Amino acid sequence: MNIPTATYRIQFRNGMTFDRVAALVPYLKRLGISHVYASPVFTAASGSTHGYDVTDANEIDTTIGGREGFDRLVKALKMEGLGLILDIVPNHMAASLENPWWRDVVENGEESRYARHFDIDWTRRLTLPFLGDTFEKVLEKGDISVKPDPRTGKPALAYYNSFYPLNPATYASGEAELPKGTDKAAIAELHDQQRYRLMSWREARRQLSYRRFFEITGLAAVRVEDGSVFDDTHRLILELVRTGAVDGLRVDHVDGLADPKAYLKRLRQEAGENCYITVEKILGGGEHIPADWPISGSTGYEFIAALSDALVDSEKLDELQEAFQKVAGQRIDMRDELRAAKLLMVDNNFAGEFAALVQLALQIGQAEDKESILSEASIKPAIRELLIAFPVYRTYGTRDGLPPEGREMIAGVIDEVRQSPHGPEPQALAFLERVLSGDVEQQAGGQASVFRTRFQQLTGPLMAKSVEDTLFFRQHMALALNEVGAQPMPRAFSVDRFHREMQTRLRRQPDALSATSTHDTKRGEDARARLYTITEAPKLWAEAVERWGEMNRPAVQSLEDGPAPEPAVEWMLYQALAGVWPTGLYPEDTEGLKTLEERFLAYAEKAIREAKLRTNWGDPSMAYERAVLGYARRLLAPDNRDFVADFSNTLRPFIRAGLVNSVTQTIIKLTAPGVPDIYQGSEGLDLSLVDPDNRREPDFNLLQRRLSVEAERLFEGEEEWLSGRVKQNLIATLLNFRKQKWSLFAKGTYIPIIADGERPEPLIAYARVKEADAVIVIAQRLSLRSNTASFEARWHGRKIRLPDPVRRQHFVDLLTKQTVDLDGDLDLELAASGRPFLVLGSA
Secondary structure (H helix, E strand, O other), rough: OOOOOEOOOOOEOOOHHHHHHHHHHHHHHHHHOOOOOOOOOOOEEEOOOOOOOEEEEEEOHHHHHHHHHHHHHHHHHOOOOOOOEEEEEEOOOOOOOOOOHHHHHHHHHHHHHOOOOEEEEEOOOOEEEEEOOHHHHHHHHHOOOEEOOOOOOOOEEEEEEEEEEOOOHOOOOHHHHHOOOHHHHHHHHHHHHHOEEEEHHHHHHHHOOEEEEOOOOEEEEOOOOHHHHHHHHHHHHHHHHHOOOOOEEEEOOHHHHHOHHHHHHHHHHHHHHEEEEOOOOOOOOOOOOOOOOOOOOEEEEHHHHHHHHHHHHHHHHHHHHHHHHHHHHHOOOHHHHHHHHHHHHHHHHHHHHHHHHHHHHHHHHHOOOOOOOOOHHHHHHHHHHHHHOOOOOOOOOOOOOOOHHHHHHHHHHHHHHHHOOOOOOOHHHHHHHHHHHOOHHHHHHHHHHHHHHHHHHHHHHHHHHHHOOOHHHHHOOOOHHOOOOOOOOOOOOOOHHHHHHHHHHHHOOOOEOOOOOOOOOOOOOOHHHHHHHHHHHHHHHHHHHHHHHHHHHHHOOOOOOOOEEEEEHHHHHHHHHHHHHHOOOOOOHHHHEEEEHHHHHHHHHHHHHHOOOOOOOOOHHHHHHHHHHHHHHHHHHOOOOOHHHHHHHHHHHHHHHHHHHHHHHHHHHHHOEEEEEEEEEOOEEEEEEOOOOOHHHHHHHHHHHHOOOOOHHHOOOOHHHHHHHHHHHHHHHHHHHHOOOHHHHHHEEEEEEOOOOOOOOOOEEEEEOOOOOOEEEEEEEEOOOOOOOOOOOOOOOEEEOHOOOOOOOOOEEEEOOOOEEEEEEEHHHHOOOOOOEEEEEEE
């Protein structure tokens, strides 16, 4: 199999084209990249900024260069010996009239050739929730009329710039028989004759007739489990793999599929054994990729979670929690908070999907036992509690039932629900356990399989929207911990735990991607690394927040439902601002403050809407949002000089310690088990906020100028750290070493090195060993707590006892190229020469 040594994620669109990436290939090769990892390149909805809203899976988007541009990029990559990995989207397509398959379904309904390509409930008319109000109100206002579609010339129901095609059976060939534009009754009658029903976007959560991607009504689920649908949606993908243009595939949201294992087996069969395949999969605590999936592993969100063990000061988290709860004015129970978020999702955002499960369960009960006494009143709370209690994204049952680990999971959840104070009727729980496990009577088997599939396809989105897109925007103690792949429940963090995770990673998915930033992370890797340092100094942080709150008190507004922003949101804003603050921004830089303000305000608006407490996307509170955004704007106002100066000065030690953290997590990513993935631009400093901020185009010209081979001179000045040049050149050095020693990093053992002395240890150390090849990694941690918030290590008198496999060898300092002879113990102060890290490779 063509396993990458390192990938580089490129976000196409927004100005990024194939030809522009082709021009970057020499730079990427110098950086040490083996494969470009491309966001979806297939034709997407007009104006798409991400490409996941595919309208034609068998055409490469002309807006980024089309097939000819794609071929030029492939040629440029191959000339430099680099490969290409494509992000593919089997789970959904755009529910857009630009999508010819969807348009055909809208026009012809269940008779369309593509009616079964999409996951649609054909017991009723196809719902199209794209009106600003109900159909009746929109019609009354005169916003709907009958006009020829400018693209086809056929008659359509026109709503602004959208033209919904009419079923040919509902109109004659002559336009004279169609309603006039002012005949509202006739238009309503014509609408009633269509295979679809136009409705308000607000009705989607309860009345949608097709399965969507998460809550996005503009993305319709695809039934890729059907063999013909697989063929139709993978024709071009497989052609690109088989011709050698593409070396690997990244499968988007694999948990959304009806049967991920069956899909991946088919994909592997069609793509061949040499194709590198990874899946986007969020793993819960202790959860692993199923061993029988024919893939190399995940895209690496669990690696981000593991890194927090190396960089969080666990011993001071209680102090930070106390400080935050004091500000919030209440004790916070995360289990209660998670339950509240999940309840909101079940009863509101996914109300339609929930209701469909209830009806399915009632039908199964009737099919299994005509005398069944199970009622909606007993089934509904039972299903609700199971959804709320589900601890991971999903199980992987099929029409034949659940595998043993799935049965164990369901049994555990059932037992937890049964013992909870919210426990529903035992009879209903027992019934649902049999349905989910595949133990119902034969006559109900078909519907039971549908229920199991629908349940599994709902628990994932429910978890994602409850945790990542609600809870993590409500609880602000440590924003660095509110990341995709992180666990919502409090836990201990330790270097020992990190070592165990890496040993498990080597055993279970050594070829999986190791990510630190992605297009979906809540903040860039260097912002996160900086914010980890707050866990080391909770008292300093809390005192600063209190001081800043007093300085900005005049900007707080009193609304009917309380102050805006409330103290907990103030805490969040200060922490988010601390993470995104540019290393070179000074209080006098008016232009820099203005640029930052634009990005920060967009984040603040998204953060308070995602929290869904005092405002939300569907029903925003303008008064509250104006108050919060006004406060956020005030924080960066040039005339707020006292605060800006205080904030900037207070932040300096956090910035310095954060940069050390950045280098430590980078070194770990490049040397620990897994394939390091560099998100575009994050080879420099990535201080981005949540999307769309993290999807901005990097300054590639600047990055190319900064990359130098003079690594030994990188530590002569502070500017090299502040600019990100230290990090960038470390990446180039270590990735090129990985290329030379690919077998060491792909298959070498992982040996923790435990330092003697103070606890918690101010460093993390380990070795990778394969036969005569070895690498030793030692990096600083907890710099702020250890009063070493500078760019130099504070390892005076510290020695490390090396493990037997590397005790007596000749090594080379990979940064300085100096030879280091080891004989048992390693004197860190002498070997590192003042640096906060040391990476030695066998000579």
